[in-house]
Amino acid sequence: MTAQSPIKAFRRKLDLRNGRVDMSHGSGGRASADLVAQIFRDAFANEWLDQGNDQASLPLPAGQRLVMTTDGYVVSPLFFPGGDIGSLAVHGTINDIAMAGARPLYLSASFIVEEGFPLGDLDRIAGSMGAASRAAGVPVVTGDTKVVERGKADGVFISTAGVGVVPEGITLSGDRARPGDAVILSGYIGDHGVAIMSSRENLEFETAVLSDSAALHGLVAAMVAAAGPSLRTMRDPTRGGLAATLNELAHQSGVGFRIDEEAVPVRAEVAAACELLGLDPLYVANEGKLVAVVAPEAAERLLAVMRAHPLGRDAALIGTVVADERQFVQMTTSFGGGRIVDWLSGEQLPRIC
Amino acid sequence: MKYVDEYRDGALAKSLSAAIAAEARPDRTYAFMEFCGGHTHAISRYGIEDLLPANVRMIHGPGCPVCVLPIGRIDDAIRLAMRPEVTLCTYGDLMRVPASRNGSLLKAKAAGADIRMVYSSLDAVRIAEANPDRQVVFFAIGFETTTPPTAIALKAAEAKGLANFTIFCNHVLTPVAMRAILETPAAAGEPPIAVEGFVGPAHVSTIIGTEPYRIFAEHYGKPVVIAGFEPLDVMQAILMLIRQVNEGRSAVENQYIRAVTTPGNLAAQRLTEDIFELRDAFEWRGLGIMPKSALKLRDAYAAFDAEVRFAVETQPAADNPACECGAILRGWKKPADCRLFGTTCTPETPMGACMVSSEGACAAHWTYGRFRAHEKTATAPVRRAS
Numbered sequence: 001m002t003a004q005s006p007i008k009a010f011r012r013k014l015d016l017r018n019g020r021v022d023m024s025h026g027s028g029g030r031a032s033a034d035l036v037a038q039i040f041r042d043a044f045a046n047e048w049l050d051q052g053n054d055q056a057s058l059p060l061p062a063g064q065r066l067v068m069t070t071d072g073y074v075v076s077p078l079f080f081p082g083g084d085i086g087s088l089a090v091h092g093t094i095n096d097i098a099m100a101g102a103r104p105l106y107l108s109a110s111f112i113v114e115e116g117f118p119l120g121d122l123d124r125i126a127g128s129m130g131a132a133s134r135a136a137g138v139p140v141v142t143g144d145t146k147v148v149e150r151g152k153a154d155g156v157f158i159s160t161a162g163v164g165v166v167p168e169g170i171t172l173s174g175d176r177a178r179p180g181d182a183v184i185l186s187g188y189i190g191d192h193g194v195a196i197m198s199s200r201e202n203l204e205f206e207t208a209v210l211s212d213s214a215a216l217h218g219l220v221a222a223m224v225a226a227a228g229p230s231l232r233t234m235r236d237p238t239r240g241g242l243a244a245t246l247n248e249l250a251h252q253s254g255v256g257f258r259i260d261e262e263a264v265p266v267r268a269e270v271a272a273a274c275e276l277l278g279l280d281p282l283y284v285a286n287e288g289k290l291v292a293v294v295a296p297e298a299a300e301r302l303l304a305v306m307r308a309h310p311l312g313r314d315a316a317l318i319g320t321v322v323a324d325e326r327q328f329v330q331m332t333t334s335f336g337g338g339r340i341v342d343w344l345s346g347e348q349l350p351r352i353c
Numbered sequence: 354m355k356y357v358d359e360y361r362d363g364a365l366a367k368s369l370s371a372a373i374a375a376e377a378r379p380d381r382t383y384a385f386m387e388f389c390g391g392h393t394h395a396i397s398r399y400g401i402e403d404l405l406p407a408n409v410r411m412i413h414g415p416g417c418p419v420c421v422l423p424i425g426r427i428d429d430a431i432r433l434a435m436r437p438e439v440t441l442c443t444y445g446d447l448m449r450v451p452a453s454r455n456g457s458l459l460k461a462k463a464a465g466a467d468i469r470m471v472y473s474s475l476d477a478v479r480i481a482e483a484n485p486d487r488q489v490v491f492f493a494i495g496f497e498t499t500t501p502p503t504a505i506a507l508k509a510a511e512a513k514g515l516a517n518f519t520i521f522c523n524h525v526l527t528p529v530a531m532r533a534i535l536e537t538p539a540a541a542g543e544p545p546i547a548v549e550g551f552v553g554p555a556h557v558s559t560i561i562g563t564e565p566y567r568i569f570a571e572h573y574g575k576p577v578v579i580a581g582f583e584p585l586d587v588m589q590a591i592l593m594l595i596r597q598v599n600e601g602r603s604a605v606e607n608q609y610i611r612a613v614t615t616p617g618n619l620a621a622q623r624l625t626e627d628i629f630e631l632r633d634a635f636e637w638r639g640l641g642i643m644p645k646s647a648l649k650l651r652d653a654y655a656a657f658d659a660e661v662r663f664a665v666e667t668q669p670a671a672d673n674p675a676c677e678c679g680a681i682l683r684g685w686k687k688p689a690d691c692r693l694f695g696t697t698c699t700p701e702t703p704m705g706a707c708m709v710s711s712e713g714a715c716a717a718h719w720t721y722g723r724f725r726a727h728e729k730t731a732t733a734p735v736r737r738a739s
Contacts, residue, residue, distance in 0.1 A: 272357075334363055335361055335404075
């Protein structure tokens with residue numbers, strides 16, 4: 001925050017240790033201004049936000065295409081091994097932009113906070129969000145805060161929007177997968193979903209697995225530089241996991257996928273947790289992984305570049321795109337048989353036996 | 354994973370596949386039923402069908418307690434959950450099971466019912482203890498495997514003196530259903546039961562042991578091989594069944610010796626016996642009403658019986674008449690033979706028992722195996738006008 005900030009003049013120190021969000025924090029009055037100044041502006045501080053306007057006026061690089069995305073975060077619990085809702089909101093939105101092959105530039109953040117929520121927790125979430133955006137080099141340039149009555153939200157909900165620019169010559173889209181293309185996964189799947197489950201109130205189990213929550217735009221920039229137009233499409237397999245992502249791409253492109261279960265990286269701890277809960281890692285959420293479809297001749301080059309990046313160290317070629325008007329994602333199992341990897345029906349629920 | 358990966362070894366699967374191909378006589382066919390949904394899941398999930406010769410056919414049995422729970426009982430549970438004083442605790446896979454009038458527990462929860470998903474029967478007891486002003490009902494379901502945990506929950510509630518904990522009991526019995534499958538006469542125009550032997554339940558047998566299956570081998574002449582749920586277990590059981598058939602034998606054999614003993618778990622059996630007794634009759638979804646096929650709480654434990662406390666009176670609710678579950682569960686037809694399969698009946702909109710949970714025959718075929726072209730029974734009888 002700059003010393004010239006007009007809001008700073010109204011500053012009363014928030015009791016971050018014991019204080020709780022109350023309805024006055026959403027009233028638009030002095031309490032709101034205090035909350036914004038001491039939690040969000042401190043956490044996100046940058047030249048655009050510090051202007052204190054209701055919007056940010058932003059310069060854009062000339063001649064490049066703009067991409068925009070928006071996303072909502074309602075994760076429970078808010079704090080989990082390897083991250084929290086704040087860093088997750090930054091990473092998730094950056095990744096949605098990056099999957100277009102774009103360079104993310106700016107984020108916005110809207111907070112819906114439940115009356116009674118501890119100020120200290122809100123400060124921690126905002127701090128984590130600010131740290132994540134600084135580490136990624138993508139500032140939160142504008143935002144909003146609303147307080148709703150107790151019971152009308154689950155602690156904190158965060159909505160974010162993001163904009164970025166796509167380099168000339170790059171067009172990534174889910175409808176561009178073609179038979180013969182290679183399918184590459186950037187690393188181990190299921191870490192985020194298992195980390196979240198391990199910390200749920202009614203399901204606490206001991207695991208060393210941390211969420212893979214990470215901003216992937218650096219990895220993507222290296223991939224775009226290496227493979228350029230050979231890159232057909234990229235997507236981050238978040239909710240619904242790898243299975244949902246491959247089915248979405250099959251549907252968009254009107255093709256089938258054939259993947260090899262042996263080639264899909266799954267940590268032993270994740271496999272064990274899924275085994276215990278009767279879940280399939282292919283359907284478990286990720287927050288720091290991507291699937292790339294690439295022309296076959298560029299696959300090895302792309303794989304090498306990914307493996308040289310810390311977030312793609314465990315990248316693997318997991319299968320190929322095939323012609324299939326039924327748009328099936330088929331998998332050769334580690335056991336040697338074949339199966340479909342279908343869309344998930346509803347939520348993935350643990351089985352009785 | 355220790356004790357898991359060993360049973361999913363692709364190289365061993367190949368050699369077992371070769372052994373099955375070598376021992377299955379080319380001049381005949383083999384049809385075995387895996388009773389348990391867990392086996393069905395393993396067969397589908399690992400693509401075991403691709404590792405069997407074409408003349409060895411697996412028939413997916415009714416062994417998923419979620420699949421065979423009749424609609425009327427889900428309706429009961431929803432009515433219980435909608436009572437303002439009730440918190441209903443249920444295992445997760447019951448949440449989506451369709452009830453009458455397009456209802457489900459998931460929809461009842463969205464409509465305001467207090468329904469909690471639990472991972473253990475004791476979680477329900479803990480919820481009752483923490484909420485003394487609520488009537489906590491545990492939706493108990495399952496075969497012989499999950500009955501002892503329900504009994505333990507009841508004993509825990511009794512020890513804590515909880516007056517707000519009851520059990521809505523839907524426990525059913527495996528051997529009775531196996532017998533019903535063998536004894537149901539073929540309808541006119543339909544071929545006799547195709548099942549020549551059973552892959553016997555794994556977890557159920559850890560509780561009840563191997564003796565209850567003797568009747569199938571000795572009286573009905575159907576070999577039984579009790580097997581674990583890992584894919585190599587299932588393949589080994591299939592090989593053992595083929596050997597028995599080839600040798601003209603029918604015996605109960607135990608492939609799952611790492612967990613199943615001849616007498617089973619006697620302490621669990623005593624606990625179950627103490628708390629539960631046979632119902633005169635119970636409806637199984639897809640199979641109809643079967644005498645002595647389910648359990649209820651003994652009168653001595655009526656204070657813990659939700660059916661007593663809330664005067665539950667189950668109203669029968671019919672499946673879709675076009676549903677072929679009965680014929681599929683008995684091995685007469687394959688899922689794709691049913692005209693509802695993949696049209697009105699899908700995992701998102703299940704019509705019948707076989708599509709209800711992921712372990713049902715139709716759901717497994719839809720989810721994992723529908724890429725295979727040879728999915729219809731070559732001689733599927735034409736459905737008769739009724």
